[in-house]
Amino acid sequence: MQVRNTPDRFGVVTIGIHWLVTVAVFGLFGLGYWMVDLSYYDDWYRRGPDIHRSIGILLLMVMLLRLVWRFVNPVPRPLPDHSRFEVLASRGAHLTLYLLAFVAMVSGYLISTADGSSIKVFDWFEVPSVTGQIKRMEDTAGLVHYWSTWALVVLAGVHGLAAIKHHFIDHDDTLRRMLGTDRRRR
Template sequence: MWRNTSGGWGLPSILLHWLSAVAVVGLFALGWWMTGLGYYDDWYYLAPWWHRSVGMILFGATILRLVWRACQPTPHSQGHRLERIAAHLGHIALYVLMLVVLVSGYLISTADGSGIQVFGWFEVPAVISGLRNQATLAGIVHWYASLILMALAIGHMLAALKHHFIDRNDTLIRMLSPTSSRRKMD
């Protein structure tokens, strides 16, 4: 139930996947919404605080997820050869884009040399700051990488639904239940 097998995902992989998915979509929606806030809006300071805090938690969870994935077997992909290659490349692209979005967000927030307060629990220090046009350049990267990440996430979701409803295989079920593929293997 805890560890991945060649037939299915373990509970840590499943939880990290769904928490990341919710965080990515939520951060995208919050980021889009907060760019339209005016100085006198009640959420003008609070929305970025939430965005940065959740973003830093997601950054840590993404690093944990990558370490966990490196230490665990990856379940066999389903579908024909081209689908398996596309799935592999798509997963790499999703991870790379998540890291680009998270690092660029960090660079925006720390451009002035201030660390990032995470829900008032701890501060992530500004390791890199004061670079020429740091906030502006990181902001451009953050915006476009976020758009591409959302497009890939939608493609990822549509592929999972295709596997479930059209191909009728257990690709989606394996990401919902750590025991579904183990029952078949027993």
């Protein structure tokens, strides 16, 4: 398998980043959903948010790398049997997924740094606050984070269902290209 994308196939870097981001987004959503109900005396009360923040910062770094990679390594052209609507819907969905992911990560960062403190990333390094202390910023950022993560997960789910539809109903190579498997014999 090639490292870079070709006009017809995704390369191993694009595929790897896609699935890493997928697992991280759904994992962070699940962890966030679970940890909001933890009590102060629960062992995970501090550990859960620390893991959530650390993975969130690492995901932000991966997403920045993904953006750079996308600009220097364009995506394959659409499959010839995709309608104009499918192509435009795909581009719009991808753009919205990127936008929601960055809004979710930046708002999460702002929640955690609203009091001027930095974020420790697995005790490897710290990301400082760039805002200092801003009153009620964590409330506003919290609302943005809540709704952007829900929108991200719902749209990612629709995106996944669309790939499954292409695979099982349309019988095209849409999903195969992102799995890096051989093309369907025609």
